Amino acid sequence: MGSANQTDLGVAAAGVGPPAPASARPEAIKAIPIRRWGRWLSAAIITYIFAALLYSFIKNSNVEWPTVWEYMFKPLTLRGLLLTMELTIISMVIGAAGGVLLAVMRLADNFVLSGVAWVYIWFFRGTPVYVQIILWANLGVFYPKLIAGLPFTGIVFGSTDSGTLVAHIIVPAILALGLNEAAYGAELVRSGIISVEAGQSEAALSLGMSPTLTMRRVVLPQAMRVIIPTFGNETISMLKTTSLIAAIGGLEMFGRLQQVWSQTFQIIPLIVVACIWYLFLTSVLTFGQGYLEAYFGKGFGEKEAEAAERRADKRAARARHV
Amino acid sequence: MSSESHIVTAVEGGEAPGQPMVKAEQVWKSFGKLDVLKGVDLEVMPQQTYVLLGPSGGGKSTLLRCINHLEKINAGRLWVGGELMGYRQKGDALHEMKARDVAKQRSHVGMVFQRFNLFPHMTAIENVMEAPIRVQHVPRKQADAEAEEILRRVGLGEKLDTYPGQLSGGQQQRVAIARALAMKPKLMLFDEPTSALDPELVGEVLDVMKQLARDGMTMVVVTHEMGFAKEVADGVALIDGGVIVENGPPGEVLVDPKEERTKLFLSKVLA
Numbered sequence: 182m183g184s185a186n187q188t189d190l191g192v193a194a195a196g197v198g199p200p201a202p203a204s205a206r207p208e209a210i211k212a213i214p215i216r217r218w219g220r221w222l223s224a225a226i227i228t229y230i231f232a233a234l235l236y237s238f239i240k241n242s243n244v245e246w247p248t249v250w251e252y253m254f255k256p257l258t259l260r261g262l263l264l265t266m267e268l269t270i271i272s273m274v275i276g277a278a279g280g281v282l283l284a285v286m287r288l289a290d291n292f293v294l295s296g297v298a299w300v301y302i303w304f305f306r307g308t309p310v311y312v313q314i315i316l317w318a319n320l321g322v323f324y325p326k327l328i329a330g331l332p333f334t335g336i337v338f339g340s341t342d343s344g345t346l347v348a349h350i351i352v353p354a355i356l357a358l359g360l361n362e363a364a365y366g367a368e369l370v371r372s373g374i375i376s377v378e379a380g381q382s383e384a385a386l387s388l389g390m391s392p393t394l395t396m397r398r399v400v401l402p403q404a405m406r407v408i409i410p411t412f413g414n415e416t417i418s419m420l421k422t423t424s425l426i427a428a429i430g431g432l433e434m435f436g437r438l439q440q441v442w443s444q445t446f447q448i449i450p451l452i453v454v455a456c457i458w459y460l461f462l463t464s465v466l467t468f469g470q471g472y473l474e475a476y477f478g479k480g481f482g483e484k485e486a487e488a489a490e491r492r493a494d495k496r497a498a499r500a501r502h503v
Numbered sequence: 504m505s506s507e508s509h510i511v512t513a514v515e516g517g518e519a520p521g522q523p524m525v526k527a528e529q530v531w532k533s534f535g536k537l538d539v540l541k542g543v544d545l546e547v548m549p550q551q552t553y554v555l556l557g558p559s560g561g562g563k564s565t566l567l568r569c570i571n572h573l574e575k576i577n578a579g580r581l582w583v584g585g586e587l588m589g590y591r592q593k594g595d596a597l598h599e600m601k602a603r604d605v606a607k608q609r610s611h612v613g614m615v616f617q618r619f620n621l622f623p624h625m626t627a628i629e630n631v632m633e634a635p636i637r638v639q640h641v642p643r644k645q646a647d648a649e650a651e652e653i654l655r656r657v658g659l660g661e662k663l664d665t666y667p668g669q670l671s672g673g674q675q676q677r678v679a680i681a682r683a684l685a686m687k688p689k690l691m692l693f694d695e696p697t698s699a700l701d702p703e704l705v706g707e708v709l710d711v712m713k714q715l716a717r718d719g720m721t722m723v724v725v726t727h728e729m730g731f732a733k734e735v736a737d738g739v740a741l742i743d744g745g746v747i748v749e750n751g752p753p754g755e756v757l758v759d760p761k762e763e764r765t766k767l768f769l770s771k772v773l774a
Contacts, residue, residue: 384620384679387571388634388686389610392602398637402624480623480666489626492664 248450252438253457261434262458268354268423268433273416275359280366285396287371298367305364311425313361317353318429320346350431354423362419369411373404405477413470417463424455434458510656510711511684511718522585524549524690524721525570530579532565539565541745542579547723547738549689552716554732554753555725557742558768563725566742567692570723571612572605583612584689610638613683617695619675621667627654627678628663631685639686646685653681657711673704677711684715691715693724729772733757741765 238244252258286298305313316323321344330337347353377400385395427436438451525547532540539562547553555563568574569581572589581588589605590597600608622630631650635641641649654663657677667675676696683691693712697705709731716722716735726732732739732753739756741748741764749756749765760766 378620380616380618380620381622383573384614384616384622385634386606387573387609387612387614388682389606389608389638390634391606394637398633399622403622406624477624480625480668489665489669492626496664 243449244453245447245450248447249453249457252441252447252451252454257437257441258434258454258458261432261437264351264431265420265423265433265435266462268351268358268426268431269416269420271355272358272362272423273419275355276362276366276415276419277412279359279363280368280370281401283363283367284370284374287367288374302364302367305361306368310357310361310422311428314353314357314425314429317357318347318350320344320353321348350426350429353429354426354431358419358422358426362415365415366412369408369415370404373406373408374400376407377403402477406474406481409470409473409477413466413473416470417466420462420466421459508656508714509718510653510714511687511720522549523547523582524551524584525553525723526580526582527566527570528580530566530569530581531577532562532569532574533577539745540569540576543742543745543747545740545747545750547721549721550719551737552720552722552724552735553738553740554736555723555740555742556727556732556768556772557748561743562745563742564694567614567694567723567725570690570692571609571614573614583608606638610634610686611689613686613688613691615676615679615683615691615693615696617698619667619672619679619699621675621679621682623667626664626666627659627670627681630667630678631682634682635685650681650685653684654678657681658707671704672700673707676700676708680708680711680715689721691720691722693722693726695725695727697726697728727772729757741768743768 239246283298283301286294287302289295321342324343326340327343327346328337328340330339381399381403382395385399386392390398423431423433424435426433427439430436432440435455438455442448442451523546525545527543527545530540530543530545531538543562543566545553545566555566557563565574569576570583570588575589586608587597588608589600591600591604592598621627622633625633628647628650631654632643632646635646635649636643651660651663654660657680659674659677659681662670662674662678667678670678680696696712697708700708705728709728712722712724712731713735724731724736736753738751739753740750741756741760741762743764749760749762756765757769760769
């Protein structure tokens with residue numbers, strides 16, 4: 182019935198000839214497209230300017246391309262790169278886990294929990310991460326001794342000298358980056374959670390699912406769809422933020438290169454090295470993000486019809502085997 | 504759908520014979536200053552289908568949501584299958600139930616929503632299997648087989664592995680009914696199950712509900728479908744202004760109403 186209607190409409194619109202059979206698609210319209218001279222002209226001008234800039238950059242002798250290639254794959258650069266990636270991954274794991282925890286606390290009915298989460302986010306989001314890095318690096322001056330025990334009771338299980346602890350640069354680095362990221366992660370997760378329709382929780386609760394199960398199986402998987410793009414963004418941002426660790430003598434990639442140019446004064450070529458590596462890594466992350474988005478977009482994409490067919494085939498195959 | 508094809512079989516009656524499945528006693532519910540329910544009394548016996556009618560904002564949906572404790576009542580008492588919902592009575596004092604115990608009570612009460620509320624990240628059969636596996640700890644294989652069977656009975660044997668996004672409204676609502684039935688509830692609540700559907704899809708959902716009623720499922724249904732009420736309801740209650748205005752068998756309430764407000768409502772709906 183639907184196709185018959187469409188044919189009728191098609192004929193009425195064309196207004197000529199006998200009705201075409203329902204299956205034959207009429208020839209597509211062939212029209213002369215509008216000539217967009219302005220578009221061509223602006224494209225040409227922009228290409229010209231861009232080409233000139235690119236040429237001047239490549240031909241700029243201050244870049245010292247041989248030096249760039251030399252430092253690109255030097256063990257020193259690669260070791261720094263490894264630390265950059267380690268810092269990024271560990272900080273993001275702390276940020277994600279802490280973020281989920283803080284977000285759930287923030288949404289809790291218990292006002293102590295939500296208040297603590299609020300204060301945490303207020304502090305870590307409200308102060309620059311650069312300041313936090315330097316603060317953690319100077320923990321030894323702030324609290325010289327870290328004591329594990331029960332406050333106000335005098336009971337002590339053990340203690341450590343915080344100066345030696347933060348002397349390993351990775352410790353204050355991870356503390357600063359991870360705890361800072363948790364504050365942003367919390368807001369990110371919270372926005373994901375509240376983006377899930379209230380009806381979803383109600384449906385889960387009405388099936389007898391506990392609030393925890395509802396959160397884990399129904400709300401969070403759907404929140405992920407909203408969270409992942411921004412989380413990818415945060416990871417890219419984190420990769421670049423690790424360069425601030427150079428301020429406390431951290432030898433991630435940027436720190437190492439900085440150490441070199443402070444002696445050799447090859448500042449421009451080494452900055453180009455850093456830029457190329459950062460661009461490479463952020464590009465890899467961008468692709469990874471695409472895959473994650475597809476995974477958590479289950480049930481929303483165009484590909485779902487195909488996926489459903491594949492599952493149905495599998496089911497049929499299983500049924501035949503039984 | 505032929506009357507031989509049962510959707511559910513062997514629906515058990517109440518725990519004790521003659522005991523109502525749902526009993527509401529002077530139930531009050533307010534949101535801030537607004538009193539939505541002002542002393543509702545209702546009794547639904549096992550295997551009965553009860554239809555709640557009335558103008559929007561009158562409190563029908565709120566009453567339904569109070570029955571499975573999605574809303575906490577402010578006064579009165581509400582029992583399902585003889586159990587007080589959401590509270591435990593010890594002597595004169597009422598104790599709030601833990602979330603886990605409320606969940607257990609809810610697992611015996613199925614609910615179908617106006618907007619379906621299917622889990623969009625799960626296929627039809629995953630939607631149906633989820634609660635039996637996670638809540639009742641049914642083995643996955645058995646849950647899969649049972650879910651497939653229920654989906655077949657509501658006419659969706661071909662759509663097992665389809666995500667809700669690819670289903671029509673009528674199909675989604677039938678999955679939602681199947682999802683609730685998979686928990687083998689003793690009571691089913693329907694909150695305007697056909698209001699969000701295109702007119703040509705209403706029939707397929709009502710057919711499933713009628714069959715359920717014939718199979719002996721205890722049902723409380725908020726709907727504007729007068730045909731459904733006349734055909735299968737054992738009782739009809741007209742709720743307006745937070746109270747039950749009139750209450751009785753459909754033959755009386757719908758055909759020969761005594762209250763002016765019922766007459767007015769029916770004249771608007773049937774016009």
